[in-house]
Amino acid sequence: MYSREESQKLKREFWVAFAEKHPRKWVLYDTKIKDFSFKFYVDNKKAQVLIDIEHRSDEKRTAYFEKIEALKNILEEEFIKDLVFEKNYTLESGKTISRIWIEKQGVGFxxxxxxxxxxxxxxxxxxxxxxxxxxxxxxxKDIENN
Structure with missing residues (x-):
């Protein structure tokens, strides 16, 4: 078992190694949509690639989620299969967001x-x-014309 400091150091080394292997600028938070972001996540059980929609307005959050959901067939046929769509995903903090993700189980940093x-x-x-x-x-982005 690693101490907290050792774990943080190892996690930093992990992200540096990833950036060196794939040196590019990812979209991540630069989506031009408020509270709509792409994220990488890794712990000691799994790795995930996520789209988090965290808009304070449930109406707008749901509208963005439904826009992507409307494209689900195209997304899965042309880009990426096996995504999990969850309109009301509850974070550990208790906050409800919309999340779309894919994960790889049985791996850890x-x-x-x-x-x-x-x-x-x-x-x-x-x-x-x-x-x-x-x-x-x-x-x-065009949620006004749902």
Missing amino acids: SNRNNWESIFDFFFEKMNALEMFYLEYDEFI
């Missing part, structure tokens, strides 16, 4: 032998989500 497969998973899945978003962002 504390095992360096997992890093390569996590990096490949992150790159492949986030790249696919970004390509989808860049192609359909105007449709997604």
